[in-house]
Amino acid sequence: MPETARPADTPLHLSVTCPDEETARLLGRRALSARLVACANILPGLSSLYWWQGTLCEDSEAILSFKTLERHRPALTALIAQGHPYDLPAITWTEVGMSDELADWVRTETSD
DSSP states (O other): OOOOOOOTTOEEEEEEEESSHHHHHHHHHHHHHTTSOSEEEEEEEEEEEEEETTEEEEEEEEEEEEEEEGGGHHHHHHHHHHHOSSSSOOEEEEEOOOOHHHHHHHHHHTOO
């Protein structure tokens, strides 16, 4: 199903699972340094069960989530894919509602 176009200033919550907190921290710092995100949150200790190449797997991971804008999603996705150790990083995003003040902060901190 084709994705619906969103305005460039639409706030997004983008997340990716990482093999460990160190990887999440490295990717978070890279995204912040590139001004693609206003905030990176790391939640360690995630238990993941999933199918991979025909095998049922169970691993400990960390989840890395970002507050960003639609206009930064392509570059942020590329940054994650380039620096992520997984063959297929599980990058997901969701349009989110937020207060006007928070949305303004995200826009300010990710300005070009």
